[in-house]
């Protein structure tokens with residue numbers, strides 16, 4: 001059985017969100033227990049898809065030295 005955890009979703013222009021892995025509740029803070037289903041949270045996973053996109057752009061290197 002998998003332990004419940006928060007998935008942290010970061011945004012460029014608004015506050016971070018935390019999503020319960022057990023019930024899918026979106027919360028503004030990583031509570032110790034989920035206010036929806038009561039799961040005891042062990043950890044927070046970070047999900048930052050927009051960071052990958054930014055790094056892909058800055059990885060373009062001018063190699064014409």
Ligand SMILES: [Zn+2]
Pocket residue numbers: 020021022023024025034035036037038039
């Ligand atoms: Zn929950």
